Amino acid sequence: MTERPTPPAEQIPAVQTTHGPTPAGPAPLGQNPPAQAPADADGPTAHAWAALGGSGDLLDRVAFHGPDTVLPSGLPVRRLARATVAACSLAAAELAAHRAGGPVPAVRIDQGAVATAFVSERHLTVDGRAPVSFAPHSGFWRTADGWIRTHANYPHHRTRLLTALGLPGDAGPEQLAAVLSEQPAELVQERAYEAGALAVAVVPVGDTVHPLVETRIVTPNGPAPAAPRPLGPAPLPAAGIRVLDLTRVIAGPVATRTLALLGADVLRIDSPHLPEADDAHADTGFGKRSVLLDLADPADRATFEELLATADAVISGYRPGALDAHGLAPDALLDRHPGLIVAQLCAWGWTGPWAGRRGFDSLVQAGVGIAAHEAAREAAPEGHLDGHSVGHPVGHPGVLPAQALDHGTGYLIAAAVLRALTEQRTGRPGGRHLRFSLAGTASWLLHDIPRSEARTGPDGPSDTTPYDPAPYLAETDSAYGRLRHALPPVAYDGAPTNWSRPPGRWGTDRPTWL
Template sequence: MHPDETLRRLWDLAGLPPEALGFARLTGAEPALPSSFAVGTAAQASIAAAALAACELGHLRGAPRQQVTVDMLHAALECTAWFSLDGRVPPQWDPFSGLYRCADGWVRVHANFAHHRDGALRLMGLDPSTAQRADAETAMSRWKAIDFETAAADAGVVATALRRFDEWDATPQGRAIAAQPLFTLERIGDAPPRKLPPIDESLPPLAGLRVLDLTRVLAGPVGCRALAAFGADVMLVNAPHLPNIEAIADTSRGKLSAHLELNSDAGRATLAGLLTDAHVFVQGYRPGGLAQRGFGAAQNAQRRPGIVHVSLSAYGTEGPWAPRRGFDSLVQTAMGFNHAEGEAAGEGRPRALPMQILDEATGYLIAMGAAAALWRQQREGGSWLVQVSLAQTGQWLRGLGRLSNGFEVPRPDIEPWLESAASGFGELRSMRLSAQLARTPVAWRRPSMPPGTHPPRWP
């Protein structure tokens, strides 16, 4: 599908005015990175949709519309999420993460968090303190793929069996995902339009807006980082006891970063106070996790009428897998992408997509959905729920079509697309934003800082 048409369909699904599409300029063409899938189109269209929606909200607040330009190669490289700290490139994967050959197929294990790694190793019958990757491979060779996937889900371990597209389509979860739209914007309560501070042509489109970011890996942090780049005050809220991966250095650009313990009365009271002055609440915890603490969508709408609540999940809200934890790499494997990509490459084994495009595109759909829901709130009133999932984004990516020449393009040099900045983690070298706004250039006003650096209060 052509990128312009892809963007138009995203725009129509969000219910935004069609005349704004005349201010979008998409350059470049597929293939952008080596893949049989239209990953460049997915990156470019989702990034452009987020930027254009932010600008349309800015227009509603009093600023003239402005041109949004996104180059496909730049967008695709941005979605590789490459970064370094003080010249060191952190490893993307734990040694135990990845594909394992089983007795009748393959399983992918996600082990970047220690508790997930240790849980998977124990399920294999191994001692996490002494096990080596070779031990895990031997242990996995005795399992049937679906048996391990089922046992992992029962044990709270994150692992999925490799499927072909037709096998995924035949599952109850595959059918549930196919029946859902890419994302949903739903009015969930009555409220008058909340007056937003007006802006003029000199201010970024989301200036003066406040976003609570209760997300961890990777789509949610990317979406909230985009909202910060478009001018919003974004506060990342972490629990002090939860582990983080090094990618937080890259995804925290532009954000305040505070600690709150939501298992305590004091922590919940502080979050409730922050919510009172927030415009957007973004959460990516396991389904129902925040509702148990009093911050589900309906609870937030009652506490702060007019709120936009954005909810991220791995496998959507329908079907038997709706409660399951998941990550981009696992969703790729479960849905059929790894099998299809390996088959197209002729390598004789499964192959991952060239970046975590389900995470990245979903992140920008979070940013688009938040801006679109705020736009709707200004015109119609109400509180709003935006729902996205990695699996729904995967279904959308599959619908963009396949590329017969996708592996003919070489992996490009990333150096021209990088920028450097001081951060609380060290010298951060990372990808520049590919969305270019004609009048108010995108920028992060705050450096990336470690969790807990800032007090939990709005500036």
Template sequence: MTPELALKQIWTLAGCDPTALHAVTLSGDDPGLPSVFRVGSLASATIAATGLAAAEYHRLRTGHRQHVAVQMRRALASFRSERYLRIDDGPPPALRDPVMGFYETRDGRWIQLHTNFPHHLQGVLTVLGCENSRAAVAAAIHEWDGATLDQTLADAGLCAALIRTPEAWATLDQAQAIAGLPLFEIERIGDAPVEPPRIGDANRALAGVRVLDLSRIIAGPVAGRALAQHGADVLMINGPHLPNIAPLVIDNGRGKRSALVDLREAAGRETLRGLAGGADVFLQAYRPGALAARGFGPEELARIRPGIVYVSVSAYGHEGPWSQRRGFDSLVQSASGIASTERQAAGWTEPKHLPCQALDHATGYLAAFGAMVALARRATEGGSWHVRLSLAQTGRWLQSFGQIADGWKAPDVSIDDVRDCLGTVASDFGRVLGVLPAEELDETPAFFAMPPARLGAHEARW
């Protein structure tokens, strides 16, 4: 799979104008990172799709078509943005809890724990009945059979994944549910009048577009960040009680404002309804149905704000028995055979993840792409729209690209190798060094108009 063919698949699935593809230049070849998977093609294609969708939305307002270019090495730097983040020239930020990782079970299988949130860590320790150390956790897990522990942790609402081969994953009902879904869906969910792009800054493709970003960690926040870098007014909404990972708040908060709203309280729900009434895009990455239980499902939002573009990002998809299972990028890699494939290719004893959070980043860019395609449809035919994606659907697509036999032998890419892809901005956190947008647009260049803000730094209003 080449980047060009992957981009064509995205563009065709969305029903976009095929002539626009002539305005894109992609450069670079896999492997750009040590992996047997074509991660570079995934990065280039999803980021190019986002840039081209922004260019096409701008064309609706101006009539001008512009050129879009993406270099694979820059796209891969974007896919590792959290790794290259630095504050005040300090060390790489800590992104993982020490207990997170792979463990061998009693029956010789492997399981991955995800314990980056304190309550997830404590829940795992409670199930295992052990203290908080890798050695104690390893000893406790060695008393369990892998499948039993996997199911026990899932039933407790905790985050783990049994390492499966692609063949073992394919036999599961969840894999079959995912196989029945397209890469993404863009569905009309209600009637609303046509809304042409608002008159705004001619140098910003999404000038005047208001986005509510109700997401945390990587996939959803990357989608909001991508919309922000093309000029959208993105307001990030966090619950005051919800955990976050500080470096990711910084990296993915660039270009956004940040407010706190407590949806457990009636006043908070009323505040969010008011914000939704003035929004164009409502982006959320909670488990399927979680926000609907608070009165903020797609159909409810289409009634509150006819013409809304509602974007749903989940881990394992909205169908199948795992739709409610908690998940993160690395867990989906483990469950679906990606970590097993990388281990086998490299001859490792332990499972091996991709060299970046590729499912997170790709799904984030695809979510931003879907939002912009839906905005363009609203501008030409009206309607309210629902965009649905999941990490598992993106992972399945990556696995369909084929493999590079010795791709895992490619050299790793250090921060010094991508210095030309980075930029520095002053912020409340200090001087933030971060990866710049990878897509190059002739007329409306992508950039961050605001530094990252602390959670709750802004009022919950437009």
């Protein structure tokens, strides 16, 4: 198996924070490090909140309720899920309090709402039709020496995978299975990588980690940065905030649909040469508008720069370096717009030879050991929960009960942007460079969240009520038809309970701010 080099666990903190125009090593955030969390605070929530730079004094505002029977797993997925939503809710409450000039509202997280939202793509129906999440060429496959996970949901990824294996473009899953069964997993993985396809060998859990959050406060050389524009009272904490959304496939879109829920004006920007699946946009396009711009076209690029000039945040989910040629590297953006918040998401972490590789939640689960860890739970005759396989021998890899790396990272990104907006207006001015990875969230799940399901402190007694998703679903008319969809799980006193607008057709909006 190709090594995924990362520093030893003890060398990487959960959060990395630096100051200045370029990274300069770990340093405390601002002048006042976060206060110690209360002894009875939920551990994973306190961990995430500290990683985001939040004050431990606010954690007593957080409480949980609802069934404990959600997101069952051999790993603490329920605790990860509710902690990311709690951190995001607390960040929203904190910004709401700043704008209102009052106390931070209470945060009350319903675990049923969290569980439903974490599988929102599975609950989605369009005029009664349930979308297919994984294509026939995506899933776990036996190799000559183990298992490999493929991702071929987009047509161009399927074509690249088949080409890399010497198969015709119309080859079916059975032909793919036959070829893969004769080759070592690592060889297939590397051939796929060279061809721009997506396949990752299933490996055991390792002992290396990535940071959960990396934050860099960027201040220009010379005069002190200008104060950010004030945010006055508003019904929603992110009202008036402008977000350019350069993301695809669950994690980034979850972050931006959450910011849209909280009042932000979110414009998703896509290339006209990289189509999106209608069902994916129907799930994650709530609250946002969608624009097509070709950044290689001078007129479209000028339009993009006009939008960028008055944006508050840019969130990117493209492979590291993919946008650099367009002048959209974080340092280039922050040099032109010193007060901007730039949030980046990648699959495999920001260091080492795997940093520039493509990846999705399912592939990261395979490549960091989650799939191997969950193998015994998912070895069932009906097949793989979120993919496909031919045959089902003993030792079949498993999956988490949700694409929790995607969804959890999405809520953390939204939380970090909200916290940055608050910090910029409470004594810590300057731009922000925020970095997240699916591998970082996976490291947190594997190494930092206790696996004990005992409930103490703010949780109260265990709630074994059977989980029913129905109360957390709604129906909304949209340009795609009548949608059944998951309601947002973000919850604080005064929080919105649904998005202000359904998803519009992908790529059909005008490139202007509201």
